[in-house]
Every structure is written in structure tokens, then in C-alpha cells.
Amino acid sequence: MYRFASLSLLTAATALTNDKFQHVQQPLFKDACPSNSIINGECQGLPLPDASNPSFAQNISQAVGEAHDSAHKAADIPWTFWPECYSNEKTTEPYCVFTHQSFAGGRGITIIDTATNAYRMLSKPAFTHPEVLNRVNDFTSPPFSVHEFPIKGRGLVANKTLHRGTQIFASTPLVLANPSSYDLSASERLALQHRGIATLPPASQSLFWTLLDHFKGDAVEDRINTNAFEVYISSSMTHAVLPEIAMLNHDCRPNAAYFFDEETLSHHVHATQTIFPGEEITITYINNERSRDRRVKNLKQNWGFECSCSSCSAHPDLVAESDARLAQMEVLAEKLGDWSEESTATPGMAETLVSLYEQERLFASLGAPYKLAAEAYAAVGDRWNAVKYARLGAELEVLDKGFRDQGVGQMRGMAEKVEMSWSWKKRVSVGRGGCGHGH
Numbered sequence: 114m115y116r117f118a119s120l121s122l123l124t125a126a127t128a129l130t131n132d133k134f135q136h137v138q139q140p141l142f143k144d145a146c147p148s149n150s151i152i153n154g155e156c157q158g159l160p161l162p163d164a165s166n167p168s169f170a171q172n173i174s175q176a177v178g179e180a181h182d183s184a185h186k187a188a189d190i191p192w193t194f195w196p197e198c199y200s201n202e203k204t205t206e207p208y209c210v211f212t213h214q215s216f217a218g219g220r221g222i223t224i225i226d227t228a229t230n231a232y233r234m235l236s237k238p239a240f241t242h243p244e245v246l247n248r249v250n251d252f253t254s255p256p257f258s259v260h261e262f263p264i265k266g267r268g269l270v271a272n273k274t275l276h277r278g279t280q281i282f283a284s285t286p287l288v289l290a291n292p293s294s295y296d297l298s299a300s301e302r303l304a305l306q307h308r309g310i311a312t313l314p315p316a317s318q319s320l321f322w323t324l325l326d327h328f329k330g331d332a333v334e335d336r337i338n339t340n341a342f343e344v345y346i347s348s349s350m351t352h353a354v355l356p357e358i359a360m361l362n363h364d365c366r367p368n369a370a371y372f373f374d375e376e377t378l379s380h381h382v383h384a385t386q387t388i389f390p391g392e393e394i395t396i397t398y399i400n401n402e403r404s405r406d407r408r409v410k411n412l413k414q415n416w417g418f419e420c421s422c423s424s425c426s427a428h429p430d431l432v433a434e435s436d437a438r439l440a441q442m443e444v445l446a447e448k449l450g451d452w453s454e455e456s457t458a459t460p461g462m463a464e465t466l467v468s469l470y471e472q473e474r475l476f477a478s479l480g481a482p483y484k485l486a487a488e489a490y491a492a493v494g495d496r497w498n499a500v501k502y503a504r505l506g507a508e509l510e511v512l513d514k515g516f517r518d519q520g521v522g523q524m525r526g527m528a529e530k531v532e533m534s535w536s537w538k539k540r541v542s543v544g545r546g547g548c549g550h551g552h
């Protein structure tokens with residue numbers, strides 16, 4: 114019997130308090146009181162940061178309450194708790210834990226990163242213009258319910274019809290953790306992670322503890338590793354834990370796509386095809402334009418699970434047909450991407466490529482073949498088909514790459530003024546037949 118529950122009704126595990134994690138670092142400034150730490154004649158134990166060039170004391174562990182008081186007393190610290198920081202000979206800058214409890218209307222965020230990166234994030238509209246998050250983290254009437262599946266565990270199931278382009282939800286991360294913090298010793302890294310979770314607002318801590326811990330290692334680190342997504346902020350890759358999107362299971366033929374918007378620090382999930390009530394909403398964790406064996410291996414190696422989606426578990430005869438189509442797609446994409454004089458690419462090839470994606474049910478990935486088709490038609494001067502595919506390409510790519518993506522902008526520009534696009538009549542020449550309709 115399947116069990117349905119709304120996301121907000123998920124049982125929350127008891128949040129760990131910071132006390133549960135015993136940290137044994139000795140304070141470096143044990144008996145000293147730095148001159149800029151004396152407030153109202155009282156020593157705060159840690160030097161105050163200069164907001165424009167913050168430098169926090171390292172390798173000191175304060176109790177959570179103490180860290181809160183220190184941050185509260187300091188006039189120029191934007192964080193709710195005084196950051197705990199560690200460094201060693203491998204790190205170029207200390208790694209700290211920065212928690213901001215009022216971020217995103219009180220959902221809070223904890224950032225495990227260098228002060229340089231954390232303050233860079235702090236300058237994003239997500240912090241400076243909180244109203245940009247007004248429509249984010251709204252789960253009052255979600256278009257899905259949580260459902261327990263055999264083998265793969267919990268997943269999200271649509272409770273109403275979702276059409277292509279419908280936003281399913283948008284949310285901000287609870288944790289942003291720079292993977293370079295692995296340069297710290299395990300005890301220091303875990304100290305930052307545990308402090309990060311223990312200092313989130315209680316409701317967000319509870320959400321964190323509902324997450325799956327696939328690898329059964331340290332309770333916090335395991336939940337981060339099982340559920341984190343790689344995102345880029347100011348060109349720097351970091352791991353984002355988003356508890357709602359972490360409920361979405363993988364499918365090699367997904368019906369939803371997501372992107373991370375680094376300005377608003379928010380993750381957006383949209384339907385890429387019609388999803389009917391009762392259908393599971395799925396995303397992909399990997400590149401699906403690979404053979405079945407490569408996909409299965411990738412999921413096992415990087416995510417640690419045996420893929421149970423329909424295209425992973427299909428009959429070997431069907432797998433062979435699918436793999437043959439995927440191989441044909443690779444050849445066609447390569448030919449269409451050849452802009453040399455010797456290129457044999459035609460709009461017909463682009464139509465075949467689009468059709469192969471559809472036959473493979475790779476609807477969420479159609480943006481790429483649409484773009485190639487738009488360029489192939491533009492290259493022979495076929496305005497209307499070029500515009501048709503440029504619009505379709507922009508529409509789908511935006512769901513996967515975001516509103517600010519350069520490629521999306523290019524497709525929009527092409528749909529607007531195809532004659533100005535770089536590929537316009539690129540494959541029309543006397544030597545190529547010159548009739549304006551390709552080969």
C-alpha cells in the first residue's frame with residue numbers, strides 16, 4: 114500500500130544540538146584579549162571583523178550561545194553567529210561557517226566557505242534585495258505530494274496536471290558547502306558542518322534531518338553528500354543542499370528540469386512535458402545521452418545506487434534499440450556542429466535528430482537539438498523554420514539553464530532577427546548549390 118503525505122507533514126527527526134558534537138581544538142587566544150574585541154570593557158574573546166575585509170579568528174570553537182552573543186554584540190557583523198573558522202597548511206584562506214538565520218524570510222542559510230566567497234554571496238540580490246525571493250520557498254499549496262516508492266524511497270508525485278513550462282517550485286539552499294573545505298582535517302570539516310546545521314532556524318534544521326543518508330557515515334556529512342547539487346556562484350563551484358528538490362528521484366527520461374540562479378541563490382524546477390496527476394515528477398542526476406550501461410555505471414559510481422528507472426531496467430532488446438538511437442544522435446549532432454566547408458549537414462539531419470530525441474523520450478533535453486535545427490535552417494536561409502526552432506530552443510533551454518543564460522539569449526535573438534544570427538546563410542554558396550534551400 115502506498116503512503117501519501119504532504120511535504121510539510123514529513124516526520125522531522127530531532128535536530129542535533131551543537132553539544133552533541135564534541136570538538137577538541139584548543140583556543141589559540143586562550144588568555145589574550147585582542148584590542149578590537151573589548152566591548153563596553155568586556156572581552157569578547159575574538160577579534161571583530163572589518164566588514165570590508167573580514168578576518169575571523171581561526172581554530173577556536175565557541176559554544177553556539179556564545180557565538181550568537183558575540184555576533185549580536187558586534188555592530189558590523191551580518192551573520193547571526195560568530196563564524197567558526199579553521200585553516201591548515203593546505204588551505205590558502207580559512208574555511209568558516211557563516212549562518213544567516215533571517216535569510217529568505219526566516220528560512221535561513223549556512224555557508225561553509227572562505228570569508229571572501231561568503232561575503233561575495235552576501236553582495237548578491239538574494240541578500241541585498243530580499244524582495245527578489247518573495248515567490249520562492251512557497252510550499253503552502255504544492256502541486257505534488259510525497260510518495261513512498263519501492264527501491265528508490267520517497268519521491269514527489271503530481272497532484273494536478275502540470276504543463277510544459279509550469280514552475281513546480283523554487284527554493285533556496287539550506288546549506289552551501291565549498292567542496293574545497295575537504296582540505297581541512299575530518300574533525301574540523303565536520304565541526305563546521307555540524308555547527309552549520311545546529312545554527313539554522315529550527316524548522317530548517319528539521320527539514321535537513323528528513324533528508325536521506327545513503328552512505329551511513331557521519332549523520333550531517335552523509336546527508337549533504339547524498340543530497341547536494343553542484344551549483345556555480347561567481348564562477349566558483351559549491352554544493353547546495355535543497356531539501357525539497359532532494360525529494361526528486363532520478364529518471365533517465367525525466368519530466369522536469371531545474372536550474373540554479375546565482376543572483377537570487379534560488380533553485381527552480383519546471384515541468385518539461387505534461388505531467389498528469391498521479392505521475393512521479395523526476396529529474397536527471399546525469400547526462401542521459403549516454404548508453405544504458407554508461408548511465409547505470411555513472412549512477413552507481415557517483416550516487417551509489419542501482420538505477421531502477423524504466424529505461425535502466427528495460428528488456429535487453431529494447432535497451433539495444435535505445436542505445437542504437439543514442440549512437441545515431443551523437444553522429445548527427447557532430448555532423449550538424451561541423452561548420453567547415455566540407456560539412457554535409459542538412460536541415461533534414463536536424464529533423465531526424467529532433468525526432469530521435471522524441472523517440473527516446475528525452476523531452477527535457479530537446480533544447481540542444483532544437484538549437485542545432487534552428488542553426489541548420491538559418492544556414493540555408495529558411496527563415497520560418499529557423500525561427501520556429503529558435504523559439505522552441507529558447508523556451509526549453511530556459512527551463513534547464515535559467516533566465517540569464519547566454520545561449521537562451523542567443524536563441525531569443527535569433528527568433529527576433531534571424532538574418533543577424535551568425536549562422537544565417539552560412540551553408541548557402543555557389544559550391545553548395547546556392548539555391549537557398551541547402552543540399
Ligand SMILES: C[S@@+](CC[C@H](N)C(=O)[O-])C[C@H]1O[C@@H](n2cnc3c(N)ncnc32)[C@H](O)[C@@H]1O
Binds near residue numbers: 324325340361421
Ligand atoms: C536525492 S535523494 C532522492 C530522494 C530519496 N528517494 C529519499 O527518499 O529521500 C537520492 C537517493 O534516492 C534514491 N534514488 C533516486 N532515484 C533513484 C532511481 N531511479 N533508482 C533507484 N534509487 C533512486 C537513491 O537512494 C539516491 O541516493
